[in-house]
Amino acid sequence: MTQIDWKNLPFGYFKTDYNVRSYYRNGHWGELEVSSSELITMHMAATCLHYGQEAFEGLKAFRGKDGKIRIFRMDENWKRMNNSARGILMEEVPWELFHDAVLKAVELNEKYVPPFGEGAALYIRPLLIGTGPQVGVKPAEEYLFMVFVGPVGPYFKEGFSPVKMEIVRDYHRAAPRGTGHIKVGGNYAASLVPAHRAHQDGYASVLFLDSAEEKYIDEAGPANFFAIKGNTYITPASSSILPSITNKSLQTIAEDEGMEVDVRPILVEELTDFDEVGACGTAAVISPISTIIDRDTTHGYHFCKDGKVGPVSEMLYTKLRAIQEGEAPDKFGWITFVE
């Protein structure tokens, strides 16, 4: 294998040696199969191709200074994947199968787990899709659950770099009582056009508002939104955002540090009152936000004065990374070791 340049890895697809798969057929999940092919063969009438029966997850494994590999909160990803499955009538994946698949995929690709100290990690992508054929709109009778992995670099090469975001009202990501709260491809399809436009205009991402009233901050593109005001961590309460495991973990750490946590609807105008704002998710942990521009009013909200990341965001980020990399004790029971 040619040497991997860990420091310059992008956040993208990286071919590794193996992936694992299990098929649901005739009412039960089959044995876990190991594959070295990047391809899947499926029926042209598979429901994932026509009616969006597709859910995915994203989690990471880290190598500690002790050489051990730690997987972060995989039970939460399992619960969320099955919540997504129930939301679009797919077959749920038993814990044993999910656990074995994730561990096997990491073990088989051990040499791709980046060394400690490079800022990189092994990204784990579980995927659940309807593979059985239907032409009428109905759930499939067959499913494929698979897990592939690949090393990914630090989201920001120079460490934390604050990003600019754009509030949009001419596009909605998800409707209340729609599928915004589950991790399905359809939500991403709905976000591609405004996200592409935002990138072209120099923004890292779009800030979507609640689609019923367009008054409250909902989702920060593919990540959750949070704000810091004094000693309080504030994050939106909404039925159309995806419950981020990173967000949940940051809330736990904030409380543990003696902060208040306030989960409630956040009005756009409140942006003027916040000390720090950011987006959070597995890919970057925290993306501090320096500027938010309202596309309609062109009004700008500015943070990270002097180009510096806020101290609370910095503290939360550091504490979370320390647990993930084994530099701090796993006091909340978030780590699964790969033996």
Ligand SMILES: *Cc1c(COP(=O)(O)O)cnc(C)c1O
């Ligand atoms: C996956 C995802 C997140 C982040 O969730 P994590 O569990 O923290 O990675 C946030 N928003 C959306 C829309 C997502 O799909």
